[in-house]
Structure formats: structure tokens, C-alpha cells
Amino acid sequence: MTRPGGHPDPMTTRDPLHDPVLAGDRRALARAITLVESTRPDHRDRAAALLDGLRAVTQAQALRIGLSGTPGVGKSTFIETFGLMLTGQGQRVAVLAVDPSSARTGGSILGDKTRMDYLTRDPKAFIRPSPASSHLGGVARRTREAVSLCEAAGFDVVLIETVGVGQSETLVAQISDLFVLLLAPAGGDELQGVKRGIMEIADLILVNKADGELKSTARRTVADYAGALRLLRKRPNDPDGFPKALAVSALESSGLEKAWSEMQSLADWRRANGYWDATRAEQAAHWFAEEVRAGLLAQLDRPETRARMAEMARDVASGRRAARAAAVDLLEMLRGA
Template sequence: MDMTELARRIMAQDRRALARAITLVESSRADHRAQTTALIEILRETSDSQALRVGLSGTPGVGKSTFIESFGLMLLREGLRVAVLAVDPSSARSGGSILGDKTRMEHLSREPNAFIRPSPAQSHLGGVARRTREAVALCEAAGFDVVLIETVGVGQSETVVAEMSDLFVLLLAPAGGDELQGVKRGIMEMADLILVNKADGDLKAAAQRTCADYAGALRLLRKRPQDPEGFPKAMTVSALQVEGLETAWSEMRALTRWRRETGHFASRRAAQAEYWFGQEVRQGLLAQLDQPEVRALMQDMGREVAQGRVTPTAAALEILEKLRANR
């Protein structure tokens, strides 16, 4: 596979080439990882495209797919090109994923200026796939204006997406918790905008109360330097009735504009690059444990631990010492 030609086709907005490149990025084969590194480097040197990266999280059933479809269609009407990177949970037993986001976003998936790519989370924690960050870079090089990153949707620990997005939007359901619930650390501290979805019909009043609860909770959190006055904020939306989406988009643009003008946008991206450098080093070290001789050694030591002949701590230290000695 010629990486220069693939990069050229991606920058020419060839959707098939983009899909092929993301498949390459998600592969764990050593030769594919080398090709991926070469491809990303070529695109970095030849493409200066920069999309707005929006991370979107929320518990299962909150309406993330419905919101993304309605929101994406609204952005398309404004003349923007939209990419959606959706991460589906993987089975702990079989390792498989349904990858049904394209089916749920039926109308958006048919639009020529939209691109939807579902990926399995596999064993990666934090709500995103391990290579989602590189997939975002590919979508930027393909000329998309907005990249929406939909996480698995598992709850408080789902904060890794904040390390690859410019804006982090948290979707909540009506009557999902009182003000004390909203003060919980973790995902709440990462959110730039909290949207209480399903604010329509019989749930509208409950959605407004929930929004007020979270707005009060946000005022109790320590102010962050990357936020102007009034942010982060809570709002109500109805993805089904397409209500409140334009206001939410207006707030996202206002926050992005302020961060660009004050230098927080660029500094945040620089900090994210440094964060992912550290993650790549850690993943590289962990990959050493997958070498056949190391796996065999760990199995032998695991049996020793299971039979009570050695403690887990002592066994782990012995493995690490042998890894150091083999370097």
C-alpha cells in the first residue's frame, strides 16, 4: 500500500480512502502500525486542515445517536462537512461489537458531506477506542469541518475523550440526579457544556428541573482558566423535536472563539499532544508483555502464585527484573 498515494486520496476527500486508512490505523499488526506512522507523518507535513473536535458522552439511553443525527443534519444545512467517530462497547466474552450507529443515524449516513465510522472499544478504557485520536487526524486531513466523537457511554470514568477534543459535551437525561449528583468529580469536571436531552412532551418540566440542578452544581465547581464567564453551562435540548440545537451550537462557537482569541485553544491542543506521547510510551511498554517468551514466563509465574509458593508482588518484581536484564 503506497502511503503517499493514500494520503493524496484522503486530502482529495475520497471517502473510500478515508475508510481504508481508518481500518489501517485500527490494526494492531506491526507492519500496519509502521504504515500508519508513515501516513500520519505525510498528512502532518502536507495538510494544514483543522476541524473542530467535539467529544460527546452520556449514559446509555440518553439519546446520543439521535442527538448526533439531528445536530449533524443541522451543521450540514449550514454548509459544514461532518465526521462522526462512534465507539461501541465490546463484549467481554466474545470481544465482538454490534457497531450499529450507522443504522441508528439513518438520515445522516445518507448525506454526501457526512461520514460515520463506528469502531469497537475492545479492551481500551475511558469510553473511546485506542486509535480514535489518529482517526480524528485522518478526518481533519480529509477536510471535515466538525468531528463528533461519540463515546461508549458508561459513566463517571469516561474522561479520555476530553484529551482528544476541543469541546466536551455531556448529555444527560431528565430526572437523572439532583444537584448533589451533579457535583460528582470526574466526568462533570471535564464538561464544557451539559445538555439535558429529551426536553419535550411530558419530560419537559423534568428536564428543566434537572437543568437547573446541574446549573447550580456547576457553580460549585472550581473555575477553570480555559473558561470565560458563564462556562461551563447547562442547557435543555430536544434532539427528537430539534429544539435548542442551534442555541447549543451558538454556545459552542462562542466558547471556541473565546479560547482561540485567548490562546487556550492552541495551548490545550499542545497539552493533548504531550498527553498522548506519554500514552504511546506506556502502551509500547505494555506491548512488551505480549512477546511469546514473556507470556510463557508470566504463565509459569502465575501458576506459582496460584499455588501459594510466591506472593503476587514478589512475582511481579521478578518478572520486571528479568525484563530489565533482557534489555
């Protein structure tokens, strides 16, 4: 069915997943995320239409919290305990856990869902492990779209767990509203090992395992990180006192209420002072540019382009052509394609 002018009526072309996702159906949400993660051209077209359709009828915004931490710091335990605390308060929580992928097969370990057994069974929670593939920083390329689907499904908080800690993890800042860095009690050498770049984007540093024999070590670690944070240049989108470091224990569920209160306080301040909307607008522009770049790179993967590149590479390697001249010719060929 079409409307006047020949345009399709959105009410009759609506994707079958549209209404179930809006209703918060977790199975439909899982299928929708599978759709946006697919690389098949027909799936990509359908995913784009589904996302546009959902965006047209809902402006829901969840609190997006990026979470990263060193291996063994207890990210899964923290997320489960923290998530259960939030669902206990009536919040609906989605967890997008970006897992390590095999460099050989692209397969994903997908262990987080099995480690968060209690949260998995909570009707107010949704856990989705996704393979990171080769995307820089451990943030799956389509995680941003999965976040949008979770928001459309009515989740109040979306936790985005990323792989490891390093300079590349700054990519999570282009997806989340807040960035939380989870660290273990440590001494000076371990403190030196945490990269300055990851410290500069952290809104909150949580020192986990502040229990038992490590409790006093955790307190000293918090003091060390608090001192390090004071040496960083103050950011315009932070109120006084942020970023800050706190001690928590996921095992004993201590410090989590305080951490959640600080997250809410920072998010509220940014909303009230215009930084929330401005940051989301900047993120949208960033991902538009990324999609354009990805589209251009996809052109290089066409068989005829690969064949032409291989031919030019042989000419360059043999010295028959200069690298720059060959690159210019290839770009000209792509423009004419």
C-alpha cells in the same frame, strides 16, 4: 527512489491512501481508519507512515467535540439532528461512534450507523462506528488517530460519541476540544447519580427531550444542573458563564442553534486566549506517553515473556520467591531484551 544521503523520497514512497484522504474521499478515509485500527505489525507501521505523511502536508484542525450521555438519552437522534443542522450550514461533519464490544468475541454492535439513516446519506457527513474493545472509558485506542485522519480529509467538525457515563469517560477530554454531556430530564435522584468527575470536565450540559410533557421537567433539570455547576471550582480555561446547562430537543430540533453558538463561542475564546493550542500540546504529550506505555505492555505479550512470567508466578504462589524480587528480575530481563 532515494534522495542524497540515502533517505527515501517522500513523493515516491507516499501511501496509496494519502492523496485520496487529502481529497476528502470518504471510502479512502474509511480504509485508512481500518488501517489505523488494525493490530497487525505491518499495518501499524504503514498507519504510522500514513499519519506522518498527512501531518507533514496539512495543519488542518477540526473542532473536536466529545459527546457522552446516559443510555436512552437519545445520543444517536441528537447527533443525527445536530449533524444535519451543521451540514445544512455547509459544514463537513465526521462522527466517530465508539460502540460497545462483546467481552467474549470483541465484536461490536455497530448500531449507530443504522440509526443515523439520514446523516449517513448526507454527502457532507461521514459516520464511522468503531468497537471500543477493552479500552477504558469506551474510547477506542485508535480513535485519536481516526480524528487526525478526519481532519486531514477536511472535515470541519468531528463528533466523538463515547459509551455511557462514568469516571472513566474523562479519557475523552484527552481527544476533544469541547466535551458535551447529554442528559435526560430527571429528578433529584437521577441528578445524584451523575458522577462529579464527569461534571467537572463537561463544557456544556444539554438536557435532551425538552419537548411535549417533558418540557417543564427539562427546564427544571437545567436549573438543577446550572446550580450544581456553580458549586464546582472555576477552571482557568473557561470564560465567565461556562460550563453551562441548556435545554434541547433533538426530536423538534429546538435549542440546537443555541447549543452550537455556545460551542463556537467557547472554542473562539479558548483560541483567542491561548488555551486551544496549549491543550492540544498537552494532549499530544499525553498520547505520546500512552503509546510508550502500550509499547512496554506489548513486550509482556511475547511468548517467551509470558512463559517466564508464568514460571515466576508459580514460584511466587508457592512462596519460593517474593513478589517484588520476582518482578525486579522480570523487568531486568525485559531491559536486556
